[in-house]
Structure formats: C-alpha cells, structure tokens
Amino acid sequence: MxxxxxxxxxxxxxxxxxxxxxxxxxxxxxxxxxxxxxxxxxxxxxxxxxxxxxxxxxxxxxxxxxxxxxxxxxxxxxxxxxxxxxxxxxxxxxxxLGRVERVDLPGDAVAGRRVFERSGCGQCHIVNGEGVAMGPELTEIGVRRNAEYTREAIVHPGAAVPEGYLYVEIATAAGRTVSGQRVNEDSFTIQIRDSTGRYHSFRKQELKEVRKFSGRSAMPSYQGRLGEAELDNLVAYLASLRGEP
Ligand code: HEC
Ligand code: HEC
CATH class of the missing domain: 1.10.760.10 (Cytochrome c-like domain)
Incomplete structure (x- = not known):
C-alpha cells in the first residue's frame, strides 16, 4: 500500500x-x-x-x-x-490527484490497445465513451496514474486499490444487501458506489452488518494471463490515454 x-x-x-x-x-x-x-x-x-x-x-x-x-x-x-x-x-x-507527465515506455501503445480489447477490460472500464462503468473510467488514466501504478493495478489489483478505496458489503436491518466501493464514511453514515456506478448512502443505525475487505478488488488479476510483452504494450496503451483525441 x-x-x-x-x-x-x-x-x-x-x-x-x-x-x-x-x-x-x-x-x-x-x-x-x-x-x-x-x-x-x-x-x-x-x-x-x-x-x-x-x-x-x-x-x-x-x-x-x-x-x-x-x-x-x-x-x-x-x-x-x-x-x-x-x-x-x-x-x-x-x-x-490529477497529473502524470509523459515518459518513454518500452511497450507499443497500438498493440496494447488490441490487448485491452481482447482481454475484456472494456467490460468494466470506459475509454472514450465505450465500455462499461463498473470500474474507474480510463479515458485519462495516463494523466492520472503513472506506468508503475497501472502495471500493478493489472497484475495485483488488490495491492493497487487506491488508498481509502475500500470494497464493502452492507446488509441493512430491512434485509437489503449492497456491495461496492466505499466513497466516504463518518461516525453515523457510510456512502458507497455500487458496480453500476450508483451512489448509496446509509445511516449506520439502519444497518445490520458492514463487512470491509481491505486489499480486495472487484477486478480480476491478469498475472500469468498476459505475457511480459503484452503487459508492456498494455501499460504503454494506458499511458497514452490522456483524454486527448
Ligand atoms: C458541503 C460539501 C462540500 C465541501 C465540504 C467541499 N466541497 Fe468542493 N465542491 C462541492 C460541490 C457541490 C462542488 C460543485 C460546485 C458546482 O456546482 O460547480 C464543489 C466544487 C469544488 C471544486 C471545483 C471542481 C471543478 O470541477 O472545477 C474544487 C476544486 C473543490 N470543490 C475543492 C474543495 C476542497 C479542496 C474542499 C475542502 C477545503 C472542498 N471542496 C470542500 C462541495 C463541497
Ligand atoms: C470485472 C471488472 C473488471 C475488469 C474485467 C477489469 N477491471 Fe480494471 N478495475 C476494476 C475495478 C472495480 C477497479 C477499481 C479498483 C479496484 O477495485 O481494484 C479497477 C481498477 C483498474 C485500474 C486502476 C484505475 C485507477 O484509477 O486507479 C486500472 C489501470 C485498470 N483497472 C485497468 C484494467 C485493465 C487494463 C483491464 C484489462 C486487462 C481491466 N482493468 C479489467 C474492474 C475491472
């Protein structure tokens, strides 16, 4: 961490x-x-x-x-x-919170884009308006995160869950369960964002249980599923995503 x-x-x-x-x-x-x-x-x-x-x-x-x-x-x-x-x-x-400078990386961003497409990343991430918003949008990931970070996020998603980014499961006294990322929490309330990107706010006194999974990610690890060169290319592709057409 x-x-x-x-x-x-x-x-x-x-x-x-x-x-x-x-x-x-x-x-x-x-x-x-x-x-x-x-x-x-x-x-x-x-x-x-x-x-x-x-x-x-x-x-x-x-x-x-x-x-x-x-x-x-x-x-x-x-x-x-x-x-x-x-x-x-x-x-x-x-x-x-929002800036990473451009650097030269070993991988090939164009090839990396194909790795992204065939690895199903778009099932959980939006890039330039395409994909699904289950995880963070990646359209500007190259400005927000450096290459070491994105590599770690792909290989060890649990280790790269940003600080304070906690996966929680909530059960309300009324029998409802919701899980997702904790957005904020104080003594009386907790707010989470579910896998569809919707926000939920709960008063703690209405809850039966709050389970916290530190280091747990909703993203699967790609360790062993991508070769070194593929990973280099994928990281170069993500670094090239700077919100510019
Ligand atoms: C009571 C809630 C609240 C608190 C506390 C608060 N903000 Fe905000 N902040 C907002 C809202 C709502 C907006 C959006 C305003 C608008 O509609 O443009 C905003 C906008 C901003 C923006 C402009 C964002 C943009 O896209 O241009 C910045 C920067 C910002 N806040 C920083 C801070 C910082 C730093 C603090 C702590 C000192 C803080 N805010 C405290 C509610 C809050
Ligand atoms: C099943 C959904 C899912 C899939 C598939 C998935 N991700 Fe993720 N990803 C997430 C979630 C959720 C997060 C938010 C942090 C966490 O829980 O690890 C995330 C976080 C990230 C981050 C860190 C973003 C940030 O702002 O810190 C990167 C980079 C990333 N994913 C890239 C990828 C790439 C590249 C692929 C394909 C090889 C991929 N993801 C596949 C769900 C997914």
Missing part, C-alpha cells in the same frame, strides 16, 4: 511543491473536504477532483481561490477560516 502511494506521488509531477507539502495538504483535505469529495477525491456529494482538468481549477491559484471563497450559488462552501498557506497546500494536493 505504502509503495503504491509513493509510486503514485513519485509520478505525479508536483514539481513546485515538495512531497511533504502535498502530504500536509492531504491531511487538511481529509479534515475539510473528504465528506463531500470523498477520501481519495473521487467524488460524492461534490464532484470528482482526481482528474487532470477541473472546470474551476486551471491552476493551483485558481483552486486555492475556490477553497477560500467557495463557488457562489452552489454547495461548495468557502473556507475563510483557513490561512492562505493552508489553502495553497490543499490546492497542491488536489492538483497532485
């Missing part, structure tokens, strides 16, 4: 800020923002922030401004009680 987090930040290209700044920003983020934007920034009541382009976030300064002043007429509150430094640290963290 730790190794993955380091790889992720290592490739995130937050050159203007030290990793220590980003970590501090993350702590502040978890305290102030995760109830609405999710523990890993992937959204909930507020939008997904873990993407390379934000409508109101062209730069770190623009994001810091949104943090301090909110967005008028929306549920995004201003946090005037924060110092400029704190807002800047959080802005650095929010931006680190």
């Amino acid at each position: 730790l190794a993955i987090a380091l790889l992720f930040f290592g490739g995130a290209g937050v050159s203007a800020q030290t990793p220590e700044d980003v970590n501090q920003g993350k702590k502040l983020y978890l305290g102030h923002c995760s109830p609405c934007h999710g523990q890993t920034g992937t959204g909930g009541r507020g939008p997904n922030l873990a993407q390379p382009r934000l409508k109101h976030g062209a730069s770190e300064e623009a994001i810091a401004d949104v943090i301090k002043n909110g967005i008028a007429g929306t549920e995004m509150p201003g946090a005037w009680q924060l110092s400029d430094r704190e807002a800047a640290l959080m802005a650095a963290y929010v931006r680190s």
